[in-house]
Amino acid sequence: MSVKASVSISEAQEAYARDLVAQGRYATLSAVVQQGLELLREQSQATDALRELLAKRQAGTFVSLDEGERRTQDMIARKKAEHGL
Numbered sequence: 852m853s854v855k856a857s858v859s860i861s862e863a864q865e866a867y868a869r870d871l872v873a874q875g876r877y878a879t880l881s882a883v884v885q886q887g888l889e890l891l892r893e894q895s896q897a898t899d900a901l902r903e904l905l906a907k908r909q910a911g912t913f914v915s916l917d918e919g920e921r922r923t924q925d926m927i928a929r930k931k932a933e934h935g936l
Contacts, residue, residue, distance in 0.1 A: 868883040
């Protein structure tokens with residue numbers, strides 16, 4: 852469902868949007884604005900997910916670099932053994 856709304860954009864933004872339409876990349880100015888809003892929504896969701904992940908990592912336990920490397924080498928060795936390498 853579409854909703855009509857009045858928005859203000861700069862002359863440079865309008866020129867850019869009209870150029871995108873003229874290039875055939877979008878059918879209308881509305882399509883350009885809709886795509887821009889969709890990209891902002893996706894970016895916001897990704898940012899929120901990253902913030903949540905960082906908060907979980909900060910709340911969790913950390914291992915030293917040496918311990919992390921040791922665990923990684925152990926995992927590689929196990930996987931090689933599982934595959935007969």
